[in-house]
Amino acid sequence: MTTGKPAIVLVSGGLDSATVAAIARDQGFRLHALSFDYGQRHVLELEAAKRVAAALGIVDHAIVRFDLRQFGGSALTADIAVPKDRDPAAMGVGIPITYVPARNTIFLSFALAQAEVAGAEDIFIGVNALDYSGYPDCRPEFIASFEHLANLATKAGVEGKTKLRIHAPLMALDKAAIIRRGVELGVDYGLTLSCYDPTPPNIACGGCDSCQLRRKGFREAGVADPTRYR
Amino acid sequence: MTTGKPAIVLVSGGLDSATVAAIARDQGFRLHALSFDYGQRHVLELEAAKRVAAALGIVDHAIVRFDLRQFGGSALTADIAVPKDRDPAAMGVGIPITYVPARNTIFLSFALAQAEVAGAEDIFIGVNALDYSGYPDCRPEFIASFEHLANLATKAGVEGKTKLRIHAPLMALDKAAIIRRGVELGVDYGLTLSCYDPTPPNIACGGCDSCQLRRKGFREAGVADPTRYR
Numbered sequence: 001m002t003t004g005k006p007a008i009v010l011v012s013g014g015l016d017s018a019t020v021a022a023i024a025r026d027q028g029f030r031l032h033a034l035s036f037d038y039g040q041r042h043v044l045e046l047e048a049a050k051r052v053a054a055a056l057g058i059v060d061h062a063i064v065r066f067d068l069r070q071f072g073g074s075a076l077t078a079d080i081a082v083p084k085d086r087d088p089a090a091m092g093v094g095i096p097i098t099y100v101p102a103r104n105t106i107f108l109s110f111a112l113a114q115a116e117v118a119g120a121e122d123i124f125i126g127v128n129a130l131d132y133s134g135y136p137d138c139r140p141e142f143i144a145s146f147e148h149l150a151n152l153a154t155k156a157g158v159e160g161k162t163k164l165r166i167h168a169p170l171m172a173l174d175k176a177a178i179i180r181r182g183v184e185l186g187v188d189y190g191l192t193l194s195c196y197d198p199t200p201p202n203i204a205c206g207g208c209d210s211c212q213l214r215r216k217g218f219r220e221a222g223v224a225d226p227t228r229y230r
Numbered sequence: 231m232t233t234g235k236p237a238i239v240l241v242s243g244g245l246d247s248a249t250v251a252a253i254a255r256d257q258g259f260r261l262h263a264l265s266f267d268y269g270q271r272h273v274l275e276l277e278a279a280k281r282v283a284a285a286l287g288i289v290d291h292a293i294v295r296f297d298l299r300q301f302g303g304s305a306l307t308a309d310i311a312v313p314k315d316r317d318p319a320a321m322g323v324g325i326p327i328t329y330v331p332a333r334n335t336i337f338l339s340f341a342l343a344q345a346e347v348a349g350a351e352d353i354f355i356g357v358n359a360l361d362y363s364g365y366p367d368c369r370p371e372f373i374a375s376f377e378h379l380a381n382l383a384t385k386a387g388v389e390g391k392t393k394l395r396i397h398a399p400l401m402a403l404d405k406a407a408i409i410r411r412g413v414e415l416g417v418d419y420g421l422t423l424s425c426y427d428p429t430p431p432n433i434a435c436g437g438c439d440s441c442q443l444r445r446k447g448f449r450e451a452g453v454a455d456p457t458r459y460r
Contacts, residue, residue, distance in 0.1 A: 066296040066340075071347045102343035105383045109339040110296075113332035117301045136388040145379040152375050153335045158366040 004028040006059070007122040007167075008111045011035050013048030014194045015214060016126035016170055019182035021056045023169050024124045026185055032118050033061040034111055038103075039069035044200060048193035055191055064110050068100060085207045104137035108146050108166065116154050121164055123150075128170045128178070143168045175217025183223055190226035203230045234258040236289070237352040237397075238341045241265050243278030244424045245444060246356035246400055249412035251286045253399050254354045256415055262348050263291040264341055268333075269299035274430060278423035285421055294340050298330060315437045334367035338376050338396065346384050351394055353380075358400045358408070373398045405447025413453055420456035433460045 007029035009021045025031055033053040037046055046063065053061045104127065111123045127138040136142065143166050150164040170178050182189065194214045195204035204211050206229035218225035237259035239251045255261055263283040267276055276293065283291045334357065341353045357368040366372065373396050380394040400408050412419065424444045425434035434441050436459035448455035 062300055064296055064300070066294055068343065070292055070294070071343050100343075101346035101385070102339055102383060105342055105379065106336070106339040109332055109336040112335055113298065113301050113330075116331035136385055137383045139382070142379070142382045145375070145382050149335065149372070149375045149379050152369070152372045153332060153367045155331070155366055 004030045005122065006030045006032055006118050006120040007124055008032050008034055008115045008118065008120050009058075009124045010107055010111060010126065011049045011053050011061070012126070013045040013050075013052060013192060014126070014210075015175075015182070015189055015192045015217075016128060016178060017049075018052045018056075018187050018189065018192045019178050019185070020124050020126040020167075020169060021052065021058075022182055022185040022187045024122075024167070025056055029122060029124075031056060031058040032114060032120065033058045034107075034114055035061065035063045036107060036110070037063055037065040038100075038106075039067040044198050044202060045193055048191060048202065051191040055188060062114060066106075068103070068106075071101060085212075102137070104135075104142070105146070108150075112150050112153060112164070115164065122167060123164065124167045124169070126170050127168050128173065128175075130172070130174045140168070140171055143171070174220075175213055176220035179217050179221040179223050183221075188226075194227075199230060203228045205230060234260045235352065236260045236262060236348050236350040237354055238262050238264055238345045238348065238350050239288075239354045240337055240341060240356065241279045241283050241291070242356070243275040243280075243282060243422060244356070244440075245405075245412070245419055245422045245447075246358060246408060247279075248282045248286075248417050248419070248422045249408050249415070250354050250356040250397075250399060251282065251288075252412055252415040252417045254352075254397070255286055259352060259354075261286060261288040262344060262350065263288045264337075264344055265291065265293045266337060266340070267293055267295040268330075268336075269297040274428050274432060275423055278421060278432065281421040285418060292344060298333070298336075301331060315442075332367070334365075334372070335376070338380075342380050342383060342394070345394065352397060353394065354397045354399070356400050357398050358403065360402070360404045370398070370401055373401070404450075405443055406450035409447050409451040409453050413451075418456075424457075429460060433458045435460060 007024050009024050009031050011017045011021055011033045012035065021031060035046060035049040108125065115123055127143065129139055147164065147166040150166065193202055194210045196208040196210050197205045204227050214227065215225060237254050239254050239261050241247045241251055241263045251261060265276060265279040338355065345353055357373065359369055377394065377396040380396065423432055424440045426438040426440050427435045434457050444457065445455060
């Protein structure tokens with residue numbers, strides 16, 4: 001996997017980003033993975049990211065560390081309980097407490113730095129506007145706006161040499177369609193971890209919004225769910 | 231200084247951001263300062279940021295740590311010599327090696343997170359399009375684009391409750407005008423540090439682009455330069 005144009009792929013360790021990485025590889029890109037240790041509750045997520053990146057034959061895997069806990073404001077980074085067993089009908093309404101302020105803006109900003117240094121014109125991110133849990137920074141207009149910014153922010157954009165593209169190939173897919181696409185591409189979802197509140201080594205709670213969406217996705221895709229739930 | 235609307239102010243320890251903070255305070259904002267320890271060559275910059283923030287009576291001062299050295303690509307974060315004694319006529323041409331990929335995008339992204347948590351609608355940054363050393367992420371179109379993004383990226387933007395504004399009050403000022411404005415507002419420039427290659431405790435090299443622009447600014451403003459040069 002060392003041929004092709006370089007691309008940056010944000011890899012969280014979850015189902016979506018593993019699928020995105022497989023899609024980018026399938027398109028012939030040479031993958032540079034980027035993950036973040038930002039004070040999220042479970043470093044298990046990073047272990048999953050490493051497994052996913054290794055399985056996809058990436059060129060390199062950068063892990064940027066910073067602490068979003070110093071700002072707080074989210075159940076994922078502050079001492080607020082992760083909601084469990086919510087009515088699925090309530091998930092798409094409003095913005096849940098698991099929203100992390102400005103997270104995707106921060107993630108894409110670092111991807112932009114990595115892209116510029118690696119000479120990459122392409123950044124892949126696994127955001128999704130359907131099963132998206134109500135996060136503002138998962139919408140298509142956000143991604144389009146970041147792409148516009150990226151081309152103004154960088155050396156390449158000023159010199160007019162390259163055109164940075166932010167790819168969000170899952171944007172219009174539901175979870176079942178994402179899973180079907182990943183299975184076609186040979187993704188081993190047993191390596192991934194979606195849960196907001198897992199226990200070691202890789203066991204999902206089964207009740208948080210993310211687990212509920214994942215279970216429903218496998219069910220609707222008609223694919224056996226390899227996740228271990230407690 | 232604990233009255234007024236909250237605002238986030240990026241404080242680098244340099245002359246420009248000290249002036250911006252004084253302008254924001256003069257406009258009645260309650261200041262939350264934000265600085266970064268990103269693997270820059272001189273942590274002396276952070277010491278200057280703390281002095282500046284303290285002198286301005288800020289509410290709190292967050293310092294976010296991450297390591298841009300893992301990407302490299304700049305004389306400020308990689309092992310590349312800082313250029314000295316360049317012809318001033320060459321400074322505005324091209325993008326110099328001291329450019330840090332995506333730096334202002336990353337900085338503003340964290341400011342956005344802090345703003346969202348602090349309930350602030352205003353972010354102040356000391357970028358400048360005139361004496362700007364050729365950085366793409368100091369241009370007005372970059373700032374406008376980030377403001378657009380900020381209002382799509384956040385909870386506030388989605389709920390339509392607030393309108394985030396990115397203020398870049400130095401954008402159209404030359405260094406002499408910035409210094410004159412700061413002096414009017416009582417900024418003590420002896421606390422600040424602009425040099426790319428300083429020695430402890432707070433001694434500037436005098437020859438890097440930043441020192442040259444600073445010296446010229448004081449000269450043209452007709453203000454005594456409090457900087458200690460080696």
